[in-house]
Amino acid sequence: MSYADARERFAEWGVDTEAAIARLGRIPISLHCWQGDDVVGFERRRGHSGGGIQATGNHPGRARNPRELRADLEFAFAMIPGPHRLNLHAMYLDTDEAPDRDEIEYRHFAPWVDWAREQGAGLDFNPTFFAHEKADDNLTLAHPDPAIRAFWIEHGRRCREIAARMGQELGSAAVNNIWVPDGFKDNPVDRMGARRRLEESLDAMLQARHDPAHMLDAVESKLFGIGVEACTIGSHEFYMGYAIRRGTLLCLDMGHFHPTENVADKLSAVAPFVPGILLHVSRPMRWDSDHVILLNDEVLALAQELVGTGLLDRTHVGLDFFDATISRTAAWVIGTRNMQKALLRALLLPWDRLRAAEAAFDFTTRLVVTEEVKDLPFGAVWAEFCAREDVPSGPALMADLDAYQARVADRG
Numbered sequence: 001m002s003y004a005d006a007r008e009r010f011a012e013w014g015v016d017t018e019a020a021i022a023r024l025g026r027i028p029i030s031l032h033c034w035q036g037d038d039v040v041g042f043e044r045r046r047g048h049s050g051g052g053i054q055a056t057g058n059h060p061g062r063a064r065n066p067r068e069l070r071a072d073l074e075f076a077f078a079m080i081p082g083p084h085r086l087n088l089h090a091m092y093l094d095t096d097e098a099p100d101r102d103e104i105e106y107r108h109f110a111p112w113v114d115w116a117r118e119q120g121a122g123l124d125f126n127p128t129f130f131a132h133e134k135a136d137d138n139l140t141l142a143h144p145d146p147a148i149r150a151f152w153i154e155h156g157r158r159c160r161e162i163a164a165r166m167g168q169e170l171g172s173a174a175v176n177n178i179w180v181p182d183g184f185k186d187n188p189v190d191r192m193g194a195r196r197r198l199e200e201s202l203d204a205m206l207q208a209r210h211d212p213a214h215m216l217d218a219v220e221s222k223l224f225g226i227g228v229e230a231c232t233i234g235s236h237e238f239y240m241g242y243a244i245r246r247g248t249l250l251c252l253d254m255g256h257f258h259p260t261e262n263v264a265d266k267l268s269a270v271a272p273f274v275p276g277i278l279l280h281v282s283r284p285m286r287w288d289s290d291h292v293i294l295l296n297d298e299v300l301a302l303a304q305e306l307v308g309t310g311l312l313d314r315t316h317v318g319l320d321f322f323d324a325t326i327s328r329t330a331a332w333v334i335g336t337r338n339m340q341k342a343l344l345r346a347l348l349l350p351w352d353r354l355r356a357a358e359a360a361f362d363f364t365t366r367l368v369v370t371e372e373v374k375d376l377p378f379g380a381v382w383a384e385f386c387a388r389e390d391v392p393s394g395p396a397l398m399a400d401l402d403a404y405q406a407r408v409a410d411r412g
């Protein structure tokens with residue numbers, strides 16, 4: 001179906017496809033750098049605990065250095081319509097030096113900023129509290145040893161400074177997301193002590209004020225991780241309380257809750273109490289497996305809540321998946337485009353009609369409308385969006401993905 005015909009079909013429902021396309025074109029999605037190299041990073045020191053996260057698979061083409069990762073990202077950006085952001089982790093520094101985590105400085109990341117400026121992309125940032133000898137006890141900011149806590153506090157403090165400078169340089173606030181793997185494999189007897197230490201460390205780390213136009217703090221909770229099955233110190237309740245008290249963003253990772261929980265439902269529940277939300281859009285399969293996101297019910301529901309509640313302006317959409325069994329660039333492209341497709345579908349819903357039906361307790365109409373509109377030609381609107389943004393779709397996209405993968409397949 002042509003776009004012109006599709007526009008008319010949507011108009012019959014009172015939906016303006018032009019407005020939806022325009023809104024979608026202003027929503028940046030933050031691509032996570034760690035999908036490109038299986039969460040390895042570019043530090044010269046290696047070989048320590050991974051904090052319970054690990055990519056599985058050995059598909060050829062893993063980016064081995066910043067140059068390769070940037071080339072892969074440039075390709076992915078060319079396949080993804082709309083404004084771009086890159087979510088960097090501190091272990092992806094670009095330098096010949098070998099600073100420890102408590103020694104990193106802005107200059108170690110400056111090449112990323114230069115590159116982002118060239119690309120017209122924003123940057124987000126994350127301290128790296130894993131893959132380091134001082135994280136091998138599965139305790140960092142909550143460690144009982146004050147020297148280890150001090151080390152990680154200094155790392156986190158520096159990361160906030162680096163993120164703030166990135167945001168200032170690029171004229172777009174960098175979200176600096178704090179996730180620590182801290183927890184216990186078996187039942188601890190002093191959960192309270194560990195949580196108090198985490199709270200104190202976070203307070204020390206977040207003491208310096210930074211301009212929110214440059215940097216926004218976020219905290220990310222988790223239900224459990226491999227190796228910390230009995231207790232995660234930074235649980236949802238912990239960080240929900242912390243984000244409210246400190247006024248930070250709250251990060252909701254779709255893989256960090258019990259599988260029966262509905263992350264979409266949480267948005268309107270937490271939004272009144274925190275200044276904003278960071279999403280890690282992911283696909284847990286039985287656990288926090290970080291599969292590439294599909295255009296599935298969970299992602300559609302998330303996008304629908306973002307649009308329907310008006311929370312888009314207060315939400316930063318980031319991705320968090322990593323799959324090393326398929327082309328890493330294709331994973332980025334397909335996952336990101338799925339998030340955008342979900343947002344487009346949400347933007348193309350007849351919201352006024354649905355809200356009126358619900359307000360009138362006419363749940364029959366609400367059901368009929370939600371099911372009937374599923375037959376509308378969303379694909380034609382998506383194809384039009386891609387064409388206007390000069391990115392391929394359909395078979396042309398597949399050909400480009402295959403050609404790029406063939407180019408990187410001989411990386412050692």
Ligand SMILES: C[C@H](O)[C@H](O)[C@@H](O)C(=O)CO
Nearest residue numbers: 034053126179253288320
């Ligand atoms: C690499 C990220 O910091 C990490 O995936 C974190 O966001 C997470 O979700 C850990 O399970």
Ligand SMILES: [Mn+2]
Nearest residue numbers: 220253280320
């Ligand atoms: Mn996450």
